[in-house]
Amino acid sequence: MAHRTYEWQGLYLAAVLETDPQQMTIRLHAACAALDERVLHLDWTGGDFQEELRALRDAATGLQILRTEIARRLTESSQGTS
Numbered sequence: 001m002a003h004r005t006y007e008w009q010g011l012y013l014a015a016v017l018e019t020d021p022q023q024m025t026i027r028l029h030a031a032c033a034a035l036d037e038r039v040l041h042l043d044w045t046g047g048d049f050q051e052e053l054r055a056l057r058d059a060a061t062g063l064q065i066l067r068t069e070i071a072r073r074l075t076e077s078s079q080g081t082s
Contacts, residue, residue, distance in 0.1 A: 006052055008034040012059045016066055024070055032063055 008031075015031035018024045035056055042049050042056075 008038045016062055028066055035060055
């Protein structure tokens with residue numbers, strides 16, 4: 001079964017692939033907003049939303065991991081460790 005590509009995935013990928021610490025938080029917020037917006041406009045009455053909902057859940061998990069990693073790095077840098 002072929003996987004679909006969704007509009008919000010570009011922002012998600014930009015967030016998880018970002019290497020510039022100054023841009024990570026910006027991209028993280030943009031991706032989270034895109035996911036939230038998509039969930040609000042998902043057609044819950046149609047039968048064709050399950051695959052995208054699964055992708056949204058997976059992406060949300062990935063963004064949570066990224067958020068945790070950013071927080072860890074900020075804590076380490078404020079403590080002077082790496």
